[in-house]
Structures are given as C-alpha cells and as structure tokens.
Amino acid sequence: MSFFKRFSQNRGALVGLVILGLVALLALLAPFLYPDSPWRMVQRPFLAPGEVSGFWLGTDVMGRDVAAGLAHGAWVSLLIGLISTVVALAIGVPLGALAGYFGGRVDDALMRFTEFFQTIPNFALAIVLVAIMEPSTFSIVLAIAIVSWPPVARLVRGEFLSIKHREYVEAARLVGQTHRDIIIKQILPNTLSPVIVLASLMVATAILLESSLSFLGLGDPDTMSWGYMIGAARTVMRQAWWLSVIPGVAILLTVLALNLVGEGLDDALNPQLARAR
Amino acid sequence: MTLLSSVTGRLTAAALAFAAPAVAQETPQPGGVANVAIQPEPPGLMLPLVQNAPTQRVAGNIFEGLLRYDADLKPMPQLATSWDISDDGLTYTFHLHPDVKWHDGEAFSAADVVFSADVFLRETNPRTRAILDHVDSIEAPDEKTVVFTLKQPFPAFIQAFEVGTLPMVPRHIYEGTDFYNNPANNHPIGTGPFEFAKWDRGSVIELDKNPDYYEAGKPYLDKIYWHVIPDAASRAAAYENGTLNVMPAGSVENFDIPRLSEMDNSCMTEAGNEYFNPFAMLWLNNREGPTADKRFRQAVMYAIDRDFAKNVLWNGLGKVPNGPFSSTLASHDDDLEPYPYDPDKAEALLDEMGYDGEPVRLLPLPYGETWTRWAEAVRQNLEDVGINIETESSDVAGWNQKISDWDYDIAFTYLFQYGDPSLGIARTYLSSNIAKGSPWNNVEGYENPQVDKLFADAAVENDPDQRQAMYDQVQQILHDDVPLAWIMELAQPTLYRCSVHDLITTGIGLNDGFKNAWIEQ
Numbered sequence: 161m162s163f164f165k166r167f168s169q170n171r172g173a174l175v176g177l178v179i180l181g182l183v184a185l186l187a188l189l190a191p192f193l194y195p196d197s198p199w200r201m202v203q204r205p206f207l208a209p210g211e212v213s214g215f216w217l218g219t220d221v222m223g224r225d226v227a228a229g230l231a232h233g234a235w236v237s238l239l240i241g242l243i244s245t246v247v248a249l250a251i252g253v254p255l256g257a258l259a260g261y262f263g264g265r266v267d268d269a270l271m272r273f274t275e276f277f278q279t280i281p282n283f284a285l286a287i288v289l290v291a292i293m294e295p296s297t298f299s300i301v302l303a304i305a306i307v308s309w310p311p312v313a314r315l316v317r318g319e320f321l322s323i324k325h326r327e328y329v330e331a332a333r334l335v336g337q338t339h340r341d342i343i344i345k346q347i348l349p350n351t352l353s354p355v356i357v358l359a360s361l362m363v364a365t366a367i368l369l370e371s372s373l374s375f376l377g378l379g380d381p382d383t384m385s386w387g388y389m390i391g392a393a394r395t396v397m398r399q400a401w402w403l404s405v406i407p408g409v410a411i412l413l414t415v416l417a418l419n420l421v422g423e424g425l426d427d428a429l430n431p432q433l434a435r436a437r
Numbered sequence: 438m439t440l441l442s443s444v445t446g447r448l449t450a451a452a453l454a455f456a457a458p459a460v461a462q463e464t465p466q467p468g469g470v471a472n473v474a475i476q477p478e479p480p481g482l483m484l485p486l487v488q489n490a491p492t493q494r495v496a497g498n499i500f501e502g503l504l505r506y507d508a509d510l511k512p513m514p515q516l517a518t519s520w521d522i523s524d525d526g527l528t529y530t531f532h533l534h535p536d537v538k539w540h541d542g543e544a545f546s547a548a549d550v551v552f553s554a555d556v557f558l559r560e561t562n563p564r565t566r567a568i569l570d571h572v573d574s575i576e577a578p579d580e581k582t583v584v585f586t587l588k589q590p591f592p593a594f595i596q597a598f599e600v601g602t603l604p605m606v607p608r609h610i611y612e613g614t615d616f617y618n619n620p621a622n623n624h625p626i627g628t629g630p631f632e633f634a635k636w637d638r639g640s641v642i643e644l645d646k647n648p649d650y651y652e653a654g655k656p657y658l659d660k661i662y663w664h665v666i667p668d669a670a671s672r673a674a675a676y677e678n679g680t681l682n683v684m685p686a687g688s689v690e691n692f693d694i695p696r697l698s699e700m701d702n703s704c705m706t707e708a709g710n711e712y713f714n715p716f717a718m719l720w721l722n723n724r725e726g727p728t729a730d731k732r733f734r735q736a737v738m739y740a741i742d743r744d745f746a747k748n749v750l751w752n753g754l755g756k757v758p759n760g761p762f763s764s765t766l767a768s769h770d771d772d773l774e775p776y777p778y779d780p781d782k783a784e785a786l787l788d789e790m791g792y793d794g795e796p797v798r799l800l801p802l803p804y805g806e807t808w809t810r811w812a813e814a815v816r817q818n819l820e821d822v823g824i825n826i827e828t829e830s831s832d833v834a835g836w837n838q839k840i841s842d843w844d845y846d847i848a849f850t851y852l853f854q855y856g857d858p859s860l861g862i863a864r865t866y867l868s869s870n871i872a873k874g875s876p877w878n879n880v881e882g883y884e885n886p887q888v889d890k891l892f893a894d895a896a897v898e899n900d901p902d903q904r905q906a907m908y909d910q911v912q913q914i915l916h917d918d919v920p921l922a923w924i925m926e927l928a929q930p931t932l933y934r935c936s937v938h939d940l941i942t943t944g945i946g947l948n949d950g951f952k953n954a955w956i957e958q
Contacts, residue, residue, distance in 0.1 A: 199817045205749055221692070222749055222810055295830045377809070381801075381828035382816075395670040395690050395806055 166428040173424020179417035183410075187238050190231035198228040198384040206400050220389070220403050221396055230410055233386040237414065240301055240385075241367040245359055247305035248366075252312025253355065257343055259313065260320025271317070274310045282307040286369055290378045297380045300373060304366045315358055319351035353429035357422055364418035371411050386411050463938065467657045469956030471937065472681045474672050474688035475663040476805055478639065480834050483622040484604045485553070486561050488877055489833065490715075490804075490851075493601045494685055495663050498644055498950040499540075500627035501605060503531055503550070503583075504598035508711050508944045510856045512595055516545070516605060516628065517583075526590035526899060533581040537651045539607050540632045547577035552608035554585075561616055563878040564864050568597045571897070589897045593857035599712065599945055602855065630656035630952040640665055657955035669806050673697060682937055682956075685947050686710075686929035691752040691807055694930055702935050707754075709946020710929040713853035714765050716758065719815070719922035720840065720848040724882040727797055727824075728846050732790040734919035737847070738776035739783035740822040741815055743924055750811050754928035761915040762862060763854050763926050768908040773916055783822040796825045800840075800848035803833050812849060815924075819847075840876035851927060852877065856944075858908060859896035866920060867892055883920035 168174055186193075196202070203212060207219040209226075217226035259270040277285070286303045293299035323329060324347060332346045373379055374387030375394070386407040393403030475495060481487040484496035503517040512520070517531040537545035555575045558565040571591040576584045587594065597603060605628060610621045625633050630652075631644040642663040646656055664681060666672045669690045675681045676689070676697060689697060698705035721728040721737065728734060743757045756764055759775035797819075801812030816826045826847075831839060839845050855861035864870050864877070868884040888911055895907040931947060933940055939953040 197817065197820065199813060200821070201745065201749075201814060201817060222814060377830075381812075381830055382826070392806070392810070395668070396692070397670065399692065 163428050166431055167424045170420075170424040170427050172420040173427070176417040176420025176424065179413055180421060183234050183414050183417070184238060186231050187235035190228075190235050194225070194228035194231050196228065198232040199224060200228075206396075208400075209402055209406075217406055218400075218402060220393060221400075226389070226403065226406055229384050229389050230386070230407060232384045233389060233407065234410070234414075236297075236383050236385040237367045237370060237411070240297065240304070240370045241363040241418075244301045244304035244308070244366045244370075245362045247301060248309040248362060249312055249355070249359060251305065252309035253316050253348075255309075256313035256316025256318075257320055257348060257351075260317035261324055261339070261343055261347065263321075267317070270313070274313045277307070278310045280307075283369065283372060286373060287376070287378060290373055295373075295378050295380055297383055300370060300378075300380060303373075304369050307369070308362055308365060312355065312358060312362075315354055316351055319354065320347055323347050323350055353425075357426045357429065360418055360422035360425055364415040364422070367411065367418070368415055463957075465654075465657050465939065465953075465955035466958055467654070467659075467955070469658055469958060471658050471661045471683055471951055471954065471956070473661060473663050473683040474675070474681050474685065475642065475665055476669075476672065476685075476688045477667070477803065477833050478665040479642075480837065481622065482633065482636070482642070483625050484601065484627075485557060485606050486617065486622065488562065488564075488601065489837070490687075490853075493948045495642055495644075496604075496625065496627075497600050497629070497945075497948040498631040498661060498952075499625050499629045499633055500600055501629045501950075502598050502600040502603050503533075503605075504595075505949055506596070506599060506712050506856070506944045508708065510596065510712060510944055512598070513943065515600075516550075517598070520595075522595065526592065527587045529585040529587070529594065531583045531585075533583065534651055535581060537628050538649055539609075539628055540626045540647060541607070541610075542649075543607065543609050545605070545628050546580045547583045548580075549605055549608045550583045551575050551577050552612060553606040554603060557606045557611060557616060558603065562602075563870060563872060563875045564860075565597075565602055567864050567867065567870055568594070568602070568860060590899050591859070591897055592899060593859045593896065596856045597860055599855070600950075601853070601945075601948060602860070629950055631658075631661055631950065634660075652952070656952050658951055661951055669693075676703075676932065679934075682934040683940065683947075684932040686927075686931055687804060687807075689932065691750065691754065694752060694754075694932065697932055698930075703932065704935040705930055705932050706941060707928055707930050709931065709941035709944065709949075711765070711944035712856050713929075713945070713948070714763050715851045715853055715927045715929065716763050716923065717849070717851040717925040717927055719924060720845060720850055720881050721919070721921050722843065722846050722881060723884075723920060724843065726846050727790075727792055727795055730790050731918060732786045733792060734922070735776075736783040736786040736790075736792075736822065736824075737819065737922050738919055739779045739786070740824070741818045741922065741924060742778045744778065746811055746814055747925060750807055750814065751925070751928065754930060756926040756928075758923045758926050759916075760912050761866075761923060762858060762908070762912055765926075766854060766856075766858060766862075768858055768905055770909050770912045773912055780818075780822050787823060792823070794823070794825045796827050798829055798846040799826050800829045800831065800836065800845045802849035802851070803831060803836055808849060815849075837876050840880050841874050843873065843880060843882065847922075850876070859892065863892040863896065866915060881921050883918070885914065885918065888914055 201223040202225050203215055203219045203223050205221055205223040207215055209218040210216055215225055220226055255270050259267040286307045289303035290299050329346055332342050371387030374385045375391040379385055379388045389407040390404050475491055479489055479491040482496045484500045501516050505513040505515045507513055516534055518534050519532045521530045539545055559569055571587050572585055573588045574586045607626050630647050630650050632647050634643040634645040636642045644661040646659050673689050673693050676684050721734050723729055747755055747757055760773040762769040799816055802808045819826050840848055865879055866883055866888055868889050870879040871882055891907045891911040895904050898904040936957045938955050942953045943949045
C-alpha cells in the first residue's frame, strides 16, 4: 500500500491536511490579498464583522482590518512554527544520535544536559528567554527551539539504542565504515518516521507557544500575529468579543489540523501499528 | 467590600456631578480603607530619588513639601504654615509647623529643610537642581524658620514647593550616607499623613495611617492599599465588583471610562490636573541618526495623526498641542500654528534631507495598553511616510535606563508642566540640563544658545509683558526646531466610588496624598 493511500485511510488526517492547506494558502496569498500593512488604521474602530462591506471580519480597537491581520498572522504563525521546529530538530537530532550511538559517558553527559532543560517548565523558560533577549522574531524562534528540542533528543536516542545492534549496522561496522557514515547513512534514515510525526506535532506546539508569548505582550512588537491580536483584544472582550474569538478560532483550527496530520503520518509511516478504523 | 456595600443609593444621583464641592460641608467620618489601583507598579517609593508618575502618586502620601497648591495654583500651607516674600523678590522666609514629626518619631526641623534642598535634592533631582540654581543660600536662623535667598528675582520660585519637586528628606537618616544605596530607600520615612507599611512586589503596597500626624484628626482613612494589577480588564472588573474604590487616571482603558463612570455610585472628575497637566511627547534623539536632522524631526510632526490618537485612543479626552507650551500655561502662545497632519509634506521633507531608510528605533512607554496601541499607531504613521521603524520592548525600569543613557532614537514619554515654563518646560530644552542619568532632563540633547538665553532671562524677568515677549519668541523657535514631538496634552480622569469624599482637594490631585479623603460608611 502506498504511503498516501495509508495516510488517506485516516479521514481526520485528510481533513487536517485540507485545513492546513487553506491556512498555508491564506499565508501565501496575504501579500496579494492585503498588500497594505495589517497595522494600518483603515476604518472606524470596533466595526462588527460585515458591518461595513470590504471588512468581512470587522476592525479592531484602532480601526485595523481584522481580516488583513488574520492573513498576515497566518504567515507569521506558520513560519515561526516551522523554523523553530527545524531549529529544535537541528539541536535535538544530533544530540540524541550521539548519545544513543556512543552510549556510556557520552550518553550520560548528553542526557543529563537534556534533563536539565526538561526539568524547567517549557513555557516559563520560553518567557524568561524572550524577556532576557528582548522580544523579536529571532529571539522567539530561538526560545521556542530551546524549550522544544529535549523530546526530540530522547526520541532519537531511543531509536538509536534499538537500531544500533541490528545486523546491518554490525555489517557496516565490519566493513570498516566510519562512525559518521554509520550514523548518517545507516541508522538515521531508519529513525526518521517517528521524528517526522513528532515534528508535525512540534509545529503545532510552537504555534501555540508563539501565540501565548504574543498574548502576554512578549511577541515581536513589529509583527502582526494571532497571539498579538488576541492579547490586544482581551481588554475589549465585552465590547467586541469577535476580536479575540476570530484569531482564537484560527489558532484552534491550525493546531487541530497539525495534530490530525501528525496522527495520519503516524498511521502511514507505521503500518504495523495503525489502528483499525 | 463591606464598607462599600453599606453605602446606600441616596448618594449616587446627587454626588455624580458635583462630588467634591457638594459634600464638602458634610462632616468627615474617620475610618475606612482606600483601595487604589496603581498602574504600572512604581520602580521605587523614595520620591526624592525616583520621579516616575506612579511613584509620585503613592509617595505623595508618605512625603510632604512645604506647600500645596489649589486649583488656581495659589500656594496653600503644608509643612510651612506661613511665608513671606520680600518686596525685591529675593528673600523667601518660611515658618514651619511647630509639631511635625518624622514617621520614626524624630522631630522635623528647619535643618531638615536645608539638608533636603541644599544637599539631597541638589544631588539627586535635576529638575529641582535647575530651580535651586537661582538660589544663593538656604539658611535656618532658628529651628522653625527657613530663609531662601535668591541670586536674582525668580517669580516662579513660589510654585516650586510641591511634594514632587521639593519633598522633605529626613536629615538624621541620610546625612553623610550614599543616598542611592541607603537601606531606608526600601522603607521610606517622611512626614506625611500615611506611613509606609509594606510592599509585596507585584501585588500590593500598604500604607498605614500616621497616628501622630500634626493636623489634628487627619488623616481619616485607616489604610491605603495600592493594588498592582497589570491587566486593564482585571482592574476594571476589580472596580466594578468593589475591590477597588479609587481609579487614578491611566488605570482603566479610555474606552472603558464612559461605561464605568455611568455605573451606580461611581463618580468621575478631571480635577487635580491643574498643576501637572501632563504633556505627552516623543523624545527625538538630537545627537545622532536621522533624528539629528531638523527636517526629519519636522517630518515626524507632519506624519503623526494626532487627532486620530486623541479621538480613538483617548476617547476624545485631552488636547492636541500647537507647540512646546501646554495650553493651560499663562504664557502659552495661542497664535502658534500647530503642525497639521500632512504625510505628503513629511515625505517631501524626508526626500529633501535624503533619508535612506536607515532603521529608526521606537521605544514605547510601558504604562499599559493605551500607550502600546499609541506606539503602534505612531509607528504606522511614520512607516506610511517611508520611515523604517523598529519597535523595542521594555519594562519601566528598562525604559528609565534607556532614556537616561540616551540609548534611543524616538521614545514616548510624558512630562509634568508644574505650572510655569521655568519649572516644567525650560528643563527639557536648556543645554545646561543635559546630563546622563535622568530620564526627565534635556535627554534629547537639544542645544541652542538663543533658547538658553531666552529661558534664563524670562525666568528672572519680573515684568509680565517682557516675560511674555520672550516666551513667545522661544515658543516660535522651538516650534520650528522641533527638538521633540509634542503629541498630546493628556486629560487625567479619576474614577472613584462616590462614597469616597474629598479625594481631590488641590491642583496637584491624587499626587498630593489622601490627607483629606474620607469614606462615608
């Protein structure tokens, strides 16, 4: 059975993929749909959705177009989610691989280091890091990456531990392949499926983390993001609930979609484990 | 709150409009607790060292000045019961209240006044230092008399004895110590109607009634709690449910003010703003970067839509200024043409100077949502004319630090006016007032010998017409040079439960303390 066929057997995963595709499309089209800055004050403040034509999601406390903010925010959320996940993988995969492959003292040292990060609550650490570095897209990506790499390292280490004594690895060692080659060419490709599944879920977590930071006012002050929109609208919940709800639903749908896709990937990449549906 | 729930409805209607004057005849009742919002949390309470607005608001209860000022800015007795000014305008003699004690029980005497003015504040407060430059000597001929002898007449001098400008510092605690690291800074000792009790950082500042206060029967309140609630919606909710009974200006979102003031048993006043009349400005760093160019600074004035900010962000309260002097000052030049909102003109000026898109940093004032939104609006205005803005974030202490170190390009601030240009305005433009370490002096680094001379001459000019001529000239020069951008004269609406009486009795408002306030039980 092909990969996509297995994937599409999970209905939820397909729905997730469609939602994710739409969000990505919105993000890509944002500069064309709303070429103006989403920060621009364009109409009266506090317009309800549809109250004035052309502003189908209304305007915020300063008369900025909510739809424009949503579109530009999609780009920011997805980008920060993806980049910080890539950075987290770049930290976590090598560390996990080294720890699992060499074992012994290397393993001990690297895992104690990993546990050091795991013992601190993710979000608290992210807040501290962003506050110290001063909020900017760079510091937010870095902070999210720093708090989210430990699970990757542990996962990769586990996979390495189970694979490194397989026969084909022993064979590679016998023919005199270097450690580097064995790690990169022999073992790593075989650990990828669980890492991919984990990565899709990490993107979702990263989007949530970014939104939470922005909500607390620790977002990049020059970037329109969904979390910022909710944070800025929180004080006007009574007057204009939609200002918080619209970006909130956007976050909900995107994170849900990523989770569904992650589950679908899990099924598709591990056919033996796939649950009966 | 039980105190509030016992209040009957009979008050509400009558008190709504004329709260303070209408009930002034009623007899104050002792007891009760004021729960006040403080936004943001002050960086410290040692008023003689720290001058942020939230510090002044809380510490005005702990410290006192020699005088207070009524709504017409006429002096009223406080620590000084009477005063004489010699006919030549050179000698100011103050007679102190006979039985004032510091919170630690030591007697307050003329020596404390001399120490505070001549030693402590000269070192720590650049604004006070600039005023005291007019003073030749400060002497205490006896325990309860202080004589200030001026170098030349300085008519505004009598306006300078307010608690934020000349707070009295206990000599027995500070003399000969490192003022900035004295342990008493964490437990400030003053002569005021309330004593510092404790401060749970991030939560509440507690002030207790001073039982030995020298004005018999006062203060009426037992305690004041200053609640630190960082979120504006939570502050509004705390006022609605009765947890808070006084909301100083800036503690609720502007769009929430009409709703909260229309509640039952809720009063609002704009009084108490007369002395300070806070003036919102953008510091423009005159030393380096694009902001060093006069044309760039003028472009900023043309680019910012100040009416938008007033109508949308401040709910129509406040006033768009026409120049460097606020409209409530007697010496304000009404004929000055305000900079209109004209993005095209701004772009033309930027083209003329050859602005190349060099990034310009914008530092918002971390005083809450309205200021954050305001910074966003200004950033958008500036980006619309092609200025490349990078917004920075900071907390209040970081903001103080950056401005004091001149580490900014454009920064939000607001400054008090102190009733006279020589007290509140000259300090921002005098080149002699350029010094690192304070966020309240000439931090933009503007230097103009002509302006220096005009301010100096006007301050010591006894003839009102000649003084006005000089001030007119200086306003014109500053208006053209744009050392900084004048964006708004802020309104200062105070919201309070109508059962709280005599909350604001002077032109200094809440910053003058809760000495006269009482709660109807």
